[in-house]
Amino acid sequence: xxxxxxxxxxxxxxxxxxxxxxxxxxxxxxxxxxxxxxxxxxxxxxxxxxxxxxxxxxxxxxxxxxxxxxxxxxxxxxxxxxxxxxxxxxxxxxxxxxxxxxxxxxxxxxxxxxxxxxxxxxxxxxxxxxxxxxxxxxxxxxxxxxxxxxxxxxxxxxxxxxxxxxxxxxxxxxxxxxxxxxxxxxxxxxxxxxxxxxxxxxxxxxxxxxxxxxxxxxxxxxxxxxxxxxxxxxxxxxxxxxxxxxxxxxxxxxxxxxxxxxxxxxxxxxxxxxxxxxxxxxxxxxxxxxxxxxxxxxxxxxxxxxxxxxxxxxxxxxxxxxxxxxxxxxxxxxxxxxxxxxxxxxxxxxxxxxxxxxxxxxxxxxxxxxxxxxxxxxxxxxxxxxxxxxxxxxxxxxxxxxxxxxxxxxxxxxxxxxx
Amino acid sequence: xxxxxxxxxxxxxxxxxxxxxxxxxxxxxxxxxxxxxxxxxxxxxxxxxxxxxxxxxxxxxxxxxxxxxxxxxxxxxxxxxxxxxxxxxxxxxxxxxxxxxxxxxxxxxxxxxxxxxxxxxxxxxxxxxxxxxxxxxxxxxxxxxxxxxxxxxxxxxxxxxxxxxxxxxxxxxxxxxxxxxxxxxxxxxxxxxxxxxxxxxxxxxxxxxxxxxxxxxxxxxxxxxxxxxxxxxxxxx
Numbered sequence: 001x002x003x004x005x006x007x008x009x010x011x012x013x014x015x016x017x018x019x020x021x022x023x024x025x026x027x028x029x030x031x032x033x034x035x036x037x038x039x040x041x042x043x044x045x046x047x048x049x050x051x052x053x054x055x056x057x058x059x060x061x062x063x064x065x066x067x068x069x070x071x072x073x074x075x076x077x078x079x080x081x082x083x084x085x086x087x088x089x090x091x092x093x094x095x096x097x098x099x100x101x102x103x104x105x106x107x108x109x110x111x112x113x114x115x116x117x118x119x120x121x122x123x124x125x126x127x128x129x130x131x132x133x134x135x136x137x138x139x140x141x142x143x144x145x146x147x148x149x150x151x152x153x154x155x156x157x158x159x160x161x162x163x164x165x166x167x168x169x170x171x172x173x174x175x176x177x178x179x180x181x182x183x184x185x186x187x188x189x190x191x192x193x194x195x196x197x198x199x200x201x202x203x204x205x206x207x208x209x210x211x212x213x214x215x216x217x218x219x220x221x222x223x224x225x226x227x228x229x230x231x232x233x234x235x236x237x238x239x240x241x242x243x244x245x246x247x248x249x250x251x252x253x254x255x256x257x258x259x260x261x262x263x264x265x266x267x268x269x270x271x272x273x274x275x276x277x278x279x280x281x282x283x284x285x286x287x288x289x290x291x292x293x294x295x296x297x298x299x300x301x302x303x304x305x306x307x308x309x310x311x312x313x314x315x316x317x318x319x320x321x322x323x324x325x326x327x328x329x330x331x332x333x334x335x336x337x338x339x340x341x342x343x344x345x346x347x348x349x350x351x352x353x354x355x356x357x358x359x360x361x362x363x364x365x366x367x368x369x370x371x372x373x374x375x376x377x378x379x380x381x382x383x384x385x386x387x388x389x390x391x392x393x394x395x396x397x398x399x400x401x402x403x404x405x406x407x408x409x410x411x412x413x414x415x416x417x418x419x
Numbered sequence: 420x421x422x423x424x425x426x427x428x429x430x431x432x433x434x435x436x437x438x439x440x441x442x443x444x445x446x447x448x449x450x451x452x453x454x455x456x457x458x459x460x461x462x463x464x465x466x467x468x469x470x471x472x473x474x475x476x477x478x479x480x481x482x483x484x485x486x487x488x489x490x491x492x493x494x495x496x497x498x499x500x501x502x503x504x505x506x507x508x509x510x511x512x513x514x515x516x517x518x519x520x521x522x523x524x525x526x527x528x529x530x531x532x533x534x535x536x537x538x539x540x541x542x543x544x545x546x547x548x549x550x551x552x553x554x555x556x557x558x559x560x561x562x563x564x565x566x567x568x569x570x571x572x573x574x575x576x577x578x579x580x581x582x583x584x585x586x587x588x589x590x591x592x593x594x595x596x597x598x599x600x601x602x603x604x605x606x607x608x609x610x611x612x613x614x615x616x617x618x619x620x621x622x623x624x625x626x627x628x629x630x631x632x633x634x635x636x637x638x639x640x641x642x643x644x645x646x647x648x649x650x651x652x653x654x655x656x
Contacts, residue, residue: 021536032524329520332481333534333581334509336502412481416520 019346022339026347030354033319040315041355043308044395048359048388049366050301055384056367058294060376065286067377075249076146076279079239079256083275094273096235101263105239109255111247116143117223118238121230123193125219127179134175135218136192138226139240144170146242154186154201157222165224167197173205174216190219195229197221249278308355309395316348316403327407328415341408348400349393356392360385426493428457428588428621429478434487434497436473447473449644450487457588460615460622462632465641472593474641475625479512479591480504509537513582513620517594519574521566527553527577528562534585552584553577556610572603579610583620590614592624596631608634 030037081094099117106115119138124131141157143149152173161168169190176185185199206215227234243252253276260274261267320327327340335343364380371378436448448470455461455478465471476482477489480496481504489497496507508514513534521530531549540548553559556576566574575595582590592611596604612634615622624635632638640647 021539025536028525028529325520326522329522330533330537331505332479332508332514333537334505334507334512334585335537336505338502339537413476416516 019342022342022346023350025343026350029343029347030351036315037351037354040312041308041351041358043311044305044352044355044392045308045359045362047301047305047308048356048392049362050304051298052360052363052384052388053366053370054301055294055298056363056379056381057370057374057376058290058298059379059381059384060367060371061374062287062290062294063379064376065290066283075243075245077241077243077249077253077256078277078279079241079260079274080277081237081274083271083273095264096233096237097239097274098234098236101260102236102239104259104263105241105256108259109252111244111252111255112241113244114142114146114240114242116140116146116240117236118143118240119223119226119231119236120238121226123195123219123230125175125179126191127185127188130179132175132178134172136169136226136230137218137220138223138230139220140223143220143240146240148242149206150204152202152204153184154199156201162222162224165222165228167195167225167229168200168222169197170201170203170220171199172203172216172218172220174214175219176202192219192221193230195225197225249280253278305391305395308392309352309399312348312352312396313399313403316344316400317406319347320344320403320407323407324410324415324418327410328412328418331410331412332416337408340410341404344404344407345397345400348404349396352396352400353389353393356389359392360389425456427454427490428459428492429453429455430488430490431474431477431484432488432490434474434477434484434489436470436477436482437485447644448477448484451644451646453639453646453649455621455623457621458615458619459637460612460635461624461637461639462635463623463625463639463641464627464629464632465647469641470644471625471639471641475591475593475623478589478623479514480507509534509585511588513585513587513590515575515578515582515590515592515595517597519566519571519578519598521574521577521581523567524565526563526565527558527569527580530566530577531581531584533581538585548584549580552580555583555614556580570603571599572606575599575603575607576610579607579614583614583618586618587620589621589623592622594625594627596626596628601630604628604631 079097081096083094097117102115102117106112116139121136121138122133123136124133126132137143140162141159144151144156151170154170156170157168160166169192171185171190179185179190180188185202188199189196190199191197203216203218203220223236241252241256243249257272257274257276261272264273266273330340330343331337363385368378431451431453434448434451434453435446438445438447451470451474453474463471463475473482477484480499483489483499483504484497487497488495491507491511496504499507521527522533528546528549531552532545535545535548550559550562553562556579558573558576558580561569561573561577566577569577575598579590579595590611595611596607599607608631611622611624614620622635624631626632636651638650640650
């Protein structure tokens, strides 16, 4: 014997390769009990899957809201008569706007790119035998610029048509699909209620708006035609203003408010008798709501992660009991308590990380599928995925610790004798 | 082969072991003195409750004496802590059990590799050493079989391979033939004898059967927590 006089080994076990070795042992143990391992991590799989899918879809919905609102035009201010909900205007019906108000906004407010009036009426559109309930929007050619509408076929309104209030119209794609399946509507005559008008063009499809309404379910006519033939007055019920993106929309909003207060004779302490909506504010508010909802539902899903962790602890405790003899063998062979503890801890962490990984892959496929089905964009967020993965690992550490400590505390003599 | 008069590999001096306390206390060992020379093949005999298992646990560094000294290679190790005893086991001792105690659903090769994993050997070294150990017990062709695919005798030989793969000084065998028929028992005894003779491994074996004890050079009889008598080589052979 070459080392016959070597003293007993030093006080500490070498930690080199200890972790690598235990990972190997853990993988072997998992492979040996494959079915049970899969059942053990099912809770984690479902938890990670639910959280990541929900958060991913939520982010997609937020993104889609933003896109749709910005699709209405980069930065649109809508001016309506009357107070915003909640603050009563004192009984008097606030007056509608006048054409002069539009001219004033266009000429006197800096940062305004287009100003369009709006007068709305609903009507049943009829063509041949088909009819369709839609909204008739009376406006001007500027409306197309303000809201960034593209002409798909035909042409825009001419000045002459606007001045005369001629009975011509531009048709949204929803109306076209319902009344002119497989036909080109340009040049044909469309009946709107009792009014006949000539279709001069069709609008390119825009898709659903941020509130779920169909932007394409509309017919545009010169405002004077709508006032004369539908509403029967000269009221302008809304002003659509598009702001230059280079300007702060809040400043533009304030300038318009100041101008309108002047023009409508609202002095000093009196409240505005009109309201200005900023599309960007609406987008922010909607995104905020979506984010909160995503957070709440995500938190509920996170509870299933916790339940998954308890499942891991449960099975690990069973596993420690079942493998008492094995632990005895390992201890007899010369494993120190720390190594046995590390083995079971690593086993729990490897299991939960594996579950997390499976959950992430499932979530990826599910969100891709659901995003397509729900018509929201798929937004892959590395942070969400990384956090969920690390969290599943953390669950392994937290819930694996107690069983691992129990395993390490076993007495080898008793453990070897355990039946 | 040990030289006459050289320092014993293992010395137990006045070792006592007491389990429990108060009225429930049980004095398992009452002052055991025992010298074991390097290269010996010692059979430990005695009725149950005589203290032989407790002594084997202490010799195997699985347990510590209540009082008395335990010297291994001249070093006092009776007061070592849990982890230090584990490291001693890892470095110097090998264990063979009555019930084989192989890991189920684990190949013979992986079972034999197990002690080397804790030593931190790399994969290639582990494999080579494990195959060499399996070769020594004549089971190199069975390396990929799991315990359930092996006979009892084969399982015990795998267990012996696992015990010797680290080249221990001492092999502790607790009734290694207790679960085997006489033919397999003889095979195991021949294997242990060969390891003792050819590799100089000190073998300590608990047994109930005189037939197995006959393979030993020294036989120690326990009774009532004390060494009753030690029969040396010539008589046993």
